[in-house]
Every structure is written in structure tokens, then in C-alpha cells.
Amino acid sequence: MPSSAPPPSSTVPTGAAAASKRERRKEARPGELLEAALELFVEKGFAATRVDEVASRAGVSKGTLFLYFPSKEELFKAVVRENIAGRFAEWNDELESFEGSASDLLRYCYKVWWERIGCTKASGITKLMISEAQNFPELTLFYQHEVIQPAQALLRRILQRGIDSGEFRALDLTHVAYVVVAPMIFLMMWKHSVGACVPEGAGFVPEKYIAAHLEALLHGLCAAPHGTGVVPASPLSPSSPPPLSSSSL
Structure with a gap:
């Protein structure tokens, strides 16, 4: 059976x-x-x-x-911590263990940001905050504390590393940090607004844009007079921070 x-x-x-x-x-x-x-x-x-x-x-x-x-x-808040704010401990550890020049570290910073945030869905969080910040002040303060302030501190540490090593001139760290982060904000806005509607092959390549910005940031736009290696002074007011130049980086 x-x-x-x-x-x-x-x-x-x-x-x-x-x-x-x-x-x-x-x-x-x-x-x-x-x-x-x-x-x-x-x-x-x-x-x-x-x-x-x-x-x-x-x-x-x-x-x-x-x-x-x-x-x-x-x-x-949990979404922000999971995708952005929770990464700062990891990024600070990478900064501490990085071997190389401050310029190399800045290049690495952009590369890591693009791979882990910029080209992912998480980059849309910044566009959301820019669009809706005024309507949700509590969330705006949260984002300021959890994302903007740690990001500024991390970038200032990278710049200070270059100053301490003699690679960078003495700079207005707070405002130069905004210069460093500006292309990141642009790319996030582009990806989730105009860029989402532009046909492929329109000529804009984020990686090339980052590389171009880095070259302008690290070496400036002004050509040094032949044989001097010195960039002409910019007509800034005495209270203005000095410009970046190729001779001091």
C-alpha cells in the first residue's frame, strides 16, 4: 500500500x-x-x-x-539618515586614513560623492529640501543639523589639511567650502529637474563637469604670466578672501 x-x-x-x-x-x-x-x-x-x-x-x-x-x-528623517546623514562617520574615517595630497583627497571626495549620492535616487532629497524648505521649518533645521553642517565640517577639514601641508594658501574655509559643494548642488538639481527631460547625448556629462570644476577650483581661470608662475591679483576689497591660484596649490 x-x-x-x-x-x-x-x-x-x-x-x-x-x-x-x-x-x-x-x-x-x-x-x-x-x-x-x-x-x-x-x-x-x-x-x-x-x-x-x-x-x-x-x-x-x-x-x-x-x-x-x-x-x-x-x-x-529616517530616510535622510539612511541615505545621507548616516554616511558621515564612514566619510570621516576615510578622510583620516587617506594617503595622498589634499588635491587628490578633494578629487576622491567628488568621486565618492557622485558614486554614493549624486547618481543615486538619494540626490533627489536635496532638490526636495530646496523646493519645500520654507514650508517645513522643522525639517529644514533637521537637515541643516544632520547634513549641511557635517558636510561643511568635512570639507573644511579637507581644505585645512591642504593649508597645513603648505599645498593650499590660507583661505576663507567657510566660503570656499561652499564653492566646493556648489557643483554637487547643481548636479542634484540638474538630475532631478532639467536633466531628467534632456535627451541622452545632449552633451552634458556629469563626470566631465566635475573634472572641469576641479581644474578651475585647483588651478584657477587666470593664466600666469610666462615664466613667473604667479597669477595676477584680483581686484578684491581688502576684506575679501584671496582668490585661488595655481601658484599656491
Whole structure:
């Protein structure tokens, strides 16, 4: 008489296996919710994104979402920490261990930023903040504290490293840090606005733009008089910070 027991290869899960699968699913939910939230925040903006849309895209109920994130504001903060703010410890460690000149470090900084933030969906967060900052002052202060201030501090450390080594001249670190970050902001705005509508092959290549900006930043636009290696002084007021020049980098 044939046996009625299921074959050894049966895929019917045991109670323990099913419980383990549910537990793994539960552990994955915060990440799935953050991914869905990032996509919707970038697509629609903060104000227009509804938490039930986030829950639906993540495949859970709105009630489940609120188990992990008590409000849309807290969900947004978690998205920022997951994709940008949480990376500063890693970037500071890389700065400490980097071997090379300050110019090389600055080049590496742009490369890493583009690969990990600029060319990803996370770059849309900055465009969102620029668009909606005035309407959400609490989130703006959060972003200032969690992203802008650490970024400024990191860039000032890179510039100070060049000054201390004699590679860079003494600079107005705060304002030159804004010069360093300016092309990053431009690229994020481009990617999520005009650039999204420009046909491929229009001639703009982000990597080449970054390289061109670096050359202008590190070597300036003014040609040094032949044989002197000295860039002519710019007609700045005495209180203005000195310009960057090829002779001091």
C-alpha cells in the first residue's frame, strides 16, 4: 500500500520555518519602507507624499508603517539618515586614513560623492529640501543639523589639511567650502529637474563637469604670466578672501 506521508522534498513549511520566514520579513520591513519612502519623496515631494502610498508601495498596511515610524516627518528623517546623514562617520574615517595630497583627497571626495549620492535616487532629497524648505521649518533645521553642517565640517577639514601641508594658501574655509559643494548642488538639481527631460547625448556629462570644476577650483581661470608662475591679483576689497591660484596649490 502506498504511503500517505509527504515526500521528503515537500515544500510545505514547518511551523518553525514559517515563523522564521515571518521574522525575516519583519526585520526587512523598515528597509523596505525607507526605500519606498525615498522613491515617493523624490518623485512627488514631501507635502504631496501620503503615508498610505508609502505603505502600499512597500506592501504593508498604514498601521504597520506607523509601528516603525510614528509620523511622516519621522519617516522622512529616517530616510535622510539612511541615505545621507548616516554616511558621515564612514566619510570621516576615510578622510583620516587617506594617503595622498589634499588635491587628490578633494578629487576622491567628488568621486565618492557622485558614486554614493549624486547618481543615486538619494540626490533627489536635496532638490526636495530646496523646493519645500520654507514650508517645513522643522525639517529644514533637521537637515541643516544632520547634513549641511557635517558636510561643511568635512570639507573644511579637507581644505585645512591642504593649508597645513603648505599645498593650499590660507583661505576663507567657510566660503570656499561652499564653492566646493556648489557643483554637487547643481548636479542634484540638474538630475532631478532639467536633466531628467534632456535627451541622452545632449552633451552634458556629469563626470566631465566635475573634472572641469576641479581644474578651475585647483588651478584657477587666470593664466600666469610666462615664466613667473604667479597669477595676477584680483581686484578684491581688502576684506575679501584671496582668490585661488595655481601658484599656491
